[in-house]
Amino acid sequence: MRRVRLSSRLNVSSGDAVARKKKSAPVFGTVALVGIGLIGSSLARVMRREGLAERIVGCARTRRTRAKARELGLVDATFASARQAAKGADLIVICSPVSTYTAIGETIGPVLKSGAIVTDVGSVKRAVIDALAPHIPDGAHLVPGHPVAGTEHSGPEAGFAELFEGRWCILTPDDATDSSAVKRVTELWRRAGSRVEIMDASHHDLVLAVTSHLPHLIAYNIVGTAADLESVTESEVFKYSAGGFRDFTRIAASDPVMWRDVFLHNRDAVLEVLGRFNEDLSALQRAIRWGQGDSLEELFARTRAIRRGVIEAGQAQEPGAGGAKPKARTRPAKKNRGNAAGKSSTARRSTSRSGR
Structure with missing residues (x-):
């Protein structure tokens, strides 16, 4: 990809x-x-x-x-x-x-x-x-x-x-x-x-597959996984939701019909980005299994810099919240x-x- x-x-x-x-x-x-x-x-x-x-x-x-x-x-x-x-x-x-x-x-x-x-x-x-x-x-x-x-x-x-x-x-x-x-x-x-x-139009679909469509797919999957875990009760999921999981549940509450259509009508770009994501996720899994802390820290530092870029671009605040104008x-x-x-x-x- x-x-x-x-x-x-x-x-x-x-x-x-x-x-x-x-x-x-x-x-x-x-x-x-x-x-x-x-x-x-x-x-x-x-x-x-x-x-x-x-x-x-x-x-x-x-x-x-x-x-x-x-x-x-x-x-x-x-x-x-x-x-x-x-x-x-x-x-x-x-x-x-x-x-x-x-x-x-x-x-x-x-x-x-x-x-x-x-x-x-x-x-x-x-x-x-x-x-x-x-x-x-x-x-x-x-x-x-x-x-x-x-x-x-x-x-x-x-x-x-x-x-x-x-x-x-x-x-x-x-x-x-x-x-x-x-x-x-x-x-x-x-x-x-x-x-x-x-x-x-085609470039738009690829960019948005990275910045929007894949994150939504991940959110739906993570929330669904939590709901399906037999070893964790639903009440515990609600009670102990940390900030990251709360954000995922908010994203996963989006209109299901709209997002069904997004994935089906941007199939090629989403599958391309999803394939790359799966490769990177497998690499993360190996790093955790073999205790490769340096690899994890390098990734986390790199992604932290991406967050700073989002803030500098004025896209980190909620709409109507007084920022990013x-x-x-x-x-x-x-x-x-x-x-x-x-x-x-x-x-x-x-x-x-x-x-x-």
Whole structure:
């Protein structure tokens, strides 16, 4: 497996956030959110706060989610059908599990108006392009996106406008994508407080397999192993959970459907990284068995340096916790706390997918 240089594609200067402006002219007329869970509802809160859209509509499978989104003031209207939500929309943001993308593309493709932009928030990108691109008509544009942010919570109540502040949003348009469409999606995420990076879709999938997908797989496995140990009772697992295990349980509490889709739709990259991980894990097992303390200490020192790099990159704090914010070129306007849709809950800000 080839080594991945995680810093080679992340140019901080390209992601400097633009200053927020009080109720500046909307970037979009109507925005349709296909899915109003954690990410979709957080984005709706951002658009309300920043005045980015004249109108926001949402699509959700369940009546309860649609009613809650309206109750929270996140959207102006809701629909059970993605086709209804997308009809006449200037921007369509797909915020549902990746396994739904092909069906959504087939549904919305015929009603996309000329100039419409389709983007998404999926954690894999090559599979997203393969699922959506065949259904985007001439005159409409596909700008795949991935905000690298999230928590272990889900649903419209879980969102908060500060979720994306100081986090990366990676866009993976192809070379033929209309540049003005890319600029408008970039503006959306910069106004959300994100640092925006343009990246090749396949490279994105490999990098995120290292930084997000494999860590989640490990967390699910460790928590599952602890639950299956016959020599340790469940009550003991709960009672004596140390900091490391608590972090794993938080990660393992993430949406199971979303993560099932991530692993199945980024299969090749995950298996490549998992193969390398298994080799390194076997080497660790040998070092412990044969008492090779120097080898263990060398690895631990090297990984400690990686942690320092994460801190220096501003990615060590929880979203909305006051850190890791990109520098603005001018003084940002004060946030409007009067809108219920912009309110956040500190209790919901624990990061489970820093590389979601």
